[in-house]
Amino acid sequence: MDEPSYNVDGTNTRRKLVSVKEKHNFKKALKAITKPRC
Structure with a gap:
């Protein structure tokens, strides 16, 4: 039963990474x- 929990953790980590990337893009x-544009 370790595999599913590891999978969930992986998706969570990926989601966090994406959110950080989005925040950086937003900034x-x-x-x-x-x-102002030159």
Whole structure:
């Protein structure tokens, strides 16, 4: 019964990684919006 729990942990870790990536992209986009274009 270790396999399913490991699988769930893997998906959770992947989701966390994606959320961090999205947050980084959001910050980047916000910075781009705040910074005036030359």
